Amino acid sequence: MKEEKHIIFLFFLPSIIFLAVLFIYPFLYGFYLSFTNEEGEWTLENYLTFFKDPWEVRTIWTTFKIALPATLISILLAIPFSYYMRHGIKGERLISFFLILPVTLGTVLVAEGMLSYMGPAGWLNQFLKAIGIIKEPLRLTHNYTGVVLGLIIHNFPYALLMLLGYVSGIDPNLEKAAQILGADGWYIFRKVIFPLWVPGIAMAFSLNFVMAFSVYPTAVLLGQPSGPTRVMSISVFHWAMEKFNFNVGSAIAMVMGLIELIVILVVMSLRQRMFKGGSMVGKA
Amino acid sequence: MEIQRDLHTFLNERNGVVDTVKDFKEIKIKDLNKSFGANQVLHDFNLNVEKGEFVTLLGPSGCGKSTTLHCLAGLVPIDSGEIYIDNECIDDGTKGIPPEKRGFGLVFQNYALFPHLSVFNNIAFGLQIKRLSKNAIKEKVQNALKMVRLEGYEDKYPRQLSGGEQQRVAIARCIVMEPMLMMLDEPLSNLDAKLRIEMRYELKTLHEKLHIASIYVTHDQQEALALSDRIVVMKDGKIQQIGPPEEIYCQPSNLFVADFMGFRNIWPANIKEISSENEVVINVSGFELTIKNGSIKKADYLNNLEIGAPVFTAVRPEDIQVGNGPVNSLRCKSEVVEYLGEIRHIGALINEDVRIDLRTGEAGEEIKSDGIIEVWIPPGKILLFSQEGDRIL
Amino acid sequence: MKKKIRISGVLFYIALAVFIINILGILGTVVLNSVGKEWYGGIFPKYFTLEWYSYMAKDHDLPQLLFVTFAVVISVTAIALLIGIPTAYGLARYDFKFKGLLLSMLLLPMLIPPMTYGIPLAAMLYKVGLATKISGVIIANLIPIVPFVILILTPFIEQIDPNIESAAKILGAGRFQTFLKILIPLSLPGIFTASILSIVRTIAMFELTFLVSGPKSQTIVVALYYDAYAAGVRPPQAIDALAVVYFLITMTCLVIALRFVSPTQMVFRLED
Known part of the structure; x- marks a missing residue:
């Protein structure tokens, strides 16, 4: 029915307009800005401004140096944790509450709290000194370590809950079947759970990496935003919102988006190569 | 006997694999108890399964059938009780042999095939853990595929298979391990009606060939009757009756089993007269029935029954005869006539309080709804139960 | 009953305890600092006081801050639902x-971090003159929330038997009536879940609000960031007082949300 089709289209109209105006158009606009100067003439100047300045180019490396370890640590920690929690555990509600807490409160509050808690006179250093592990307070804020720690505290629970969502979706009968066929715990993990979990892990890694790669408040508040933790977001913000040069700002944002896209594509293709057979989660 | 070759000889005769299957006589389950929280799902469960026997656990959903299988498999720890293979205790509630060492097989209701592995690797999964040689694995998988008639499916993935094919792969994965005991948890319930009957037939054929001791769980009485050597009827975690299909079908030991086995006419009644040891007259609201039954289940109980004591009586629809009989003649008014091909199912009213279901063959052709029909019930076909539901006669 | 204590279990709970203790430490420091005076090391502050809260309320025009925050949160949720x-x-x-x-177009705004698309968006909003206004903040926050609401609602609506709608139509209800009288009431649980989760997310959304808001259109979290960024301008205790206000609001919403949804639902998850 012709009429029917029109009506179906009407259902989607609001969100199509929404997507077009608020998401696709700004992207295209940013793309356009990045290739033009303030007079609206086409130019590569904006990209050159970024790539010619070693101080700016270094932000790429700095961002990787922060985002990659933070993501890897979060995911590698989250894998055993979520594996242990896959069938539900005692006190799960309370535990999940504490896990969701830093995710919900957001990076700003966590960073503000970490500044005091992990500062030289904070509880953490007091405690470590009291039990005799350290003599001098550890420097955990206003440096690289602070940013990575801040990211992990925010991203680890996020990764954990996400991985938990995937692994608990794997039919528990598969484990039982494998067990009856003679497999021990490690064998089940390697041959049954892990292969079925890989798509989820790849997805969790990608999302966490992208989140960490665009880190802003954590890098500013917990790090040294004018030096060792000057990440790409800071550079973008600096050009766009402090110098009010949206052209260069957009150009750097485009570079940032491109890098994120490349990393996602690499992870996804690795996943494809690792396990060709199944990407289907076993639900019957 | 040639026909009764057992599984491992069948699978091994051509590849000369060393006999690894433990020989055993029977698996004994003693006083098994299991609770989930406050909910006791198994009460003092006792069962022996002999080598080569096909036993079915039959009961409505939630009666503890699946839990029994999972306890036997070692997937769920038992609270108390013992499980023996001959005289060797494999689980006593404190320490149990882990599932992977019991040598039992389990076919899951949803098949639980590994979605990321090919049919070959699914079936070979357990053999690879045993570290058999590549050739031996190949040989065994081929044989198992042949048994379930899926030759040539090695390289397919579970998602490419139909429900029935997945079912067969699951069975192949189980039998290839040459288990002492094969457990099947409602294996046919996810298939459509036609396929279910086909697969039932194949399961039976397979069992005739391999003679693996099997415990089969179902809620479908037809399946249980068709497949089993013995049936265990369960309700609320308690065994109601154990016996061969004929016995369960014809001589239910209580009202629940009778109801489950198709005694659709269950009426409350009162004792009118106890004529002899095996002849009783009862009063069902408004009419009398004479029961004369050869098997007396509870003679003591019967002797102590007083006149007027409340009881229950049960009759199968197909045992009710149309026409005029020597005893137990009844007149009823038919309400509904359902044509079912060979037979007709008639729902009728004897009086305002008592409904009767009967099945007729050709004799029912003339019966119309709203017509008056004469029926009679042979005294030997009526069962008598105590008020608590225990079989008396 | 048998009780096996496994090493993996012990390790799991110890590691988890370490994580939770640190989270509590971070939050505890903030709360204690906001009510403390002269805390130079040591486990607790020397004196307790509430003066930082009145300082902060005057410093920030707290009513205005709260008004903007709730206006943004409620508008975003309502528009996203519509x-x-x-x-x-x-x-x-x-x-x-x-x-x-x-579907994939809808997923993108949730997958791409706000810092990546926020700059072109801000540029666009500046161009049309909506930036630094509350309406600009609402528009920016809609971008990740609309897809989020759609993804939460869809499975709820899938669960409603289409035959119920057909039945209503056969009984003479028009399309609009069916929508209003059958579909909306039946999907109320989903609408409720989507609302509460979108409220939690919008309150905590920093980046987008940060990029497009002006001094009069800040939400609490952005004000908190500026305070922390310009540490030294005002006493740190006053910053933590604002942090506690933000913390209490978010916590309240979170506790309400967790009564209705599981934490795994609050984290984005993509099915293949």
């Missing part, structure tokens, strides 16, 4: 050629 419900219904009920494309 846009999201028809789409979620369409996705749940119909199959069409470009469904996959539409």
